Every structure is written in C-alpha cells, then in structure tokens.
Amino acid sequence: ANIETAAELDSVLKYGAEGVGLFRSEFDYFRQNAKPDEEMLFKSYRHLLATLDPLPVTIRTLDVGGDKFVEQLHSGALRLDLERNPALGLRSIRYTLHEQAVFITQLRAMLRASVHGRLRILFPMISSQGEFDRVMEIFNMVKDDLAREAVDFAREVEIGIMVEVPSAVVMADILAGGVDFFSIGTNDMIQYSLAIDRGNEYVAHMYEPLHPAVLRMIKQTVDAGHARGIEVGICGEMAGDVIAVPVLLGLGLDELSMRPSALPFVKRLLRHSNSRQLHDLGSRVLQCSDGPEVRSFLGAYLPQTYPEEFGLDHE
Numbered sequence: 001a002n003i004e005t006a007a008e009l010d011s012v013l014k015y016g017a018e019g020v021g022l023f024r025s026e027f028d029y030f031r032q033n034a035k036p037d038e039e040m041l042f043k044s045y046r047h048l049l050a051t052l053d054p055l056p057v058t059i060r061t062l063d064v065g066g067d068k069f070v071e072q073l074h075s076g077a078l079r080l081d082l083e084r085n086p087a088l089g090l091r092s093i094r095y096t097l098h099e100q101a102v103f104i105t106q107l108r109a110m111l112r113a114s115v116h117g118r119l120r121i122l123f124p125m126i127s128s129q130g131e132f133d134r135v136m137e138i139f140n141m142v143k144d145d146l147a148r149e150a151v152d153f154a155r156e157v158e159i160g161i162m163v164e165v166p167s168a169v170v171m172a173d174i175l176a177g178g179v180d181f182f183s184i185g186t187n188d189m190i191q192y193s194l195a196i197d198r199g200n201e202y203v204a205h206m207y208e209p210l211h212p213a214v215l216r217m218i219k220q221t222v223d224a225g226h227a228r229g230i231e232v233g234i235c236g237e238m239a240g241d242v243i244a245v246p247v248l249l250g251l252g253l254d255e256l257s258m259r260p261s262a263l264p265f266v267k268r269l270l271r272h273s274n275s276r277q278l279h280d281l282g283s284r285v286l287q288c289s290d291g292p293e294v295r296s297f298l299g300a301y302l303p304q305t306y307p308e309e310f311g312l313d314h315e
Helices: 006-014 038-052 093-098 102-116 130-146 165-169 172-178 188-194 214-228 245-250 262-270 274-287 291-307
Strands: 021-022 056-060 118-123 160-163 180-184 231-235
Touching: 006 038, 021 038, 021 093, 021 102, 038 056, 038 118, 056 160, 093 102, 102 118, 102 130, 118 130, 130 160, 130 172, 160 165, 160 172, 165 172, 165 188, 172 180, 180 214, 188 214, 214 231, 214 274, 214 291, 231 262, 231 291, 245 262, 245 274, 245 291, 262 291, 274 291
Parallel strands: 021 056, 056 118, 118 160, 160 180, 180 231
Antiparallel strands: none
C-alpha cells in the first residue's frame, strides 16, 4: 500500500496489503508549523513498523520541492521561491543533500525505529551513481554515529532507489549494483520523459501513462534490476490503475504498491491472470507506436481476457 500518514494503517490491514510499499514521509512535515525533531519522527516510524511487523514498511526519505514546499524546513540562505523551474530544481534528494541537517535527522529516526519491524529505506529522484554515492556516505556516517553512541538499530536495512528520471533508467544496470531493490515512480517518470506538466491545462491531455516510451522505460528498468538479482516494484499511480495493471505484470514487475482501496480489485486480476498470457501482452504493447494504440489494443484485449472484470457491464 501507498500511504501518507499512520492514520491509514487501518486501511492497509483492512484491504490485505502485504506491507507498505511507499510511506510518503513528507506529510509528517506538512502537518505542523514547526520542523519535526528526531524524537517525533522516531515515534512516527516506530508506530508504523511495530504495527505492521513482520510485514515490510518502505519509507521514502523527504520528497519536497517542486509542487511540495515546506516553508519551515529550509535555511535562511535558501530561496526556493526564486527557482524559475522548480520541477528541475532543488527538489527531492537534491534538497536533502543540500539541507543535510534535515536529512541526517530523518535517517537517525528511521534507523532507531528499525529495530521495531522490517524497515526498507527508499531514496527518491536519484539521477546518477555519484549522487547515490553521496547519499550512502551520509547514510553510513549516520550509522557510525549511532554505533558510537551505543544506540540500537538494525545493521542490515534494505536500501532502494526510486527510478523516476530518464538518466536513472539509462544507468539502471549500474545503479542496481548498489541497492537491494528498485521502486519505479511513474508519476515523475511520465512527466520527465514526455516533458509534460500534468498541472498545465494546455498540455495535461498529453500526459499518457501508457505511452510506449514510458512502458519501454519500465521494461528496461525491470530487466536491469533482474539482471543484478534485485526486485523491481512500482509505486506510482499506474500501480493502482486497473487498465494498466495487466500491462505492468506483463512487463515483469515483482511488486505493485498502490492506494489501499485499489488492492482488492488488483488482487482479483492477479488471481485470474496467466503468466504466459501476461508476458505476451507485455511484448505486444511494447510494439505499439503511441498511447492511443495501446489503449485501443487493451480495449479489445481486457474484456476478452477478463470478462468478469472488464465485460460490457464493467464500470
């Protein structure tokens, strides 16, 4: 399940999720006027992990900037409001590498909470190996500091990166060598690969999750991850789009993470799916020339393959 607050844990359990594939940690920062301290974050993460133990909880490090700006976080010298193109500016992992005190506080809280369940840490918007190396330097420094302070934490925490910018897709074979898993963030992958701002009324109609370029990038990421022996999941909105789910399964995704309410229907699709047919579907859509062709093909394929789910009476 994808969740934003601990209040959604009831839905995670109600709809039968096998863990949290994306906890959007920035909402702990949005909900108050003051910057949350280490203790406050630790209690939030401990609650998440302990409630779902032994299921995995994937916490994405702070993802702000762009359209998600937290006024109280930045230092006095940082003026993000002056960025002419915030989507390409100091956002997500770039922001936390710039504001390292914020990053370190969050990592300390996560690691302290790691003894209360199965923690997976997800770093967003990684665009190069050098950037990831810098992230891991800070992460390992935090681990060393906690060890010196005799603070208990899990020594082996799974580390993943979000693949959501084209450079990460192209370099996925290299990046896969240093992580335990990939999580594809299709929301930004679509925006950056198609050069579309879905919030812009003039071009929003061009935002197409099923564009063959997007599907090929997903497939390239899956193949690169599997070649290195790591799991590849998806946590973008596509994972909960019932039209897209058979395609994603056909492209070889290992894990789907979505809003809790979408889980039952997706599970039903899984139970009614045939892996060989899905593989053939994945190969077929990769040969399409544009999004409308993919959707036209699926319009005929899905009712035939899933008559109960996509029959004429399906809404």
